[in-house]
Amino acid sequence: MQIKSLDELKKIRENSLKKVNLRQTGESDSPHTEILVGMSTCGIASGARETLNALVEEVNNNNLMDVKVIQVGCIGLCHSEPIVQVNRPNEKPVVYGKIDAQTGREIIKEHIINGKVLDQYVIDADFARP
Ligand code: FES
Secondary structure (H helix, E strand, O other): OOOOOHHHHHHHHHHHHHHHHHHHHOOOOOOOEEEEEEOOHHHHHOOHHHHHHHHHHHHHHOOOOOEEEEEEOOOOOHHHOOOEEEEOOOOOOEEEOOOOHHHHHHHHHHHHHOOOOOHHHEOOOOOOOO
16 A cells, blocks of 8 residues: 555554554444454364354354354463453443353353343453453
8 A cells, every 4th residue: 555645644543543442442333243252272172163163153043144253362361261252333342251162152142132241151351452
């Protein structure tokens, strides 16, 4: 990309800062619900692949067109893997720990479809740390 003016450069800077701020506050301006699944080595060893597959399957089975399931790295909490973070538009992200395939399906049914957070699995963490 070729930057042609100072104004253009300032605009790019503003947009980048906006994205960084969104990451830091955890609020997403995405119109989509995002489900992040930690796919580090320890996550995979703990069954994250099965969790991911179950999430994708349930999203498809329920025809949830506005929900994206995204593979991400780790946040250094091996003991809580598989970790799943739900980012719903204009809501604080919710991070779940020790999510197997069955609990993943429960997240889709309760949190994604009915809007009810599964408090018993919530952990104090966030993939979007600065
Ligand atoms: S290696 Fe386990 S959380 Fe990163």
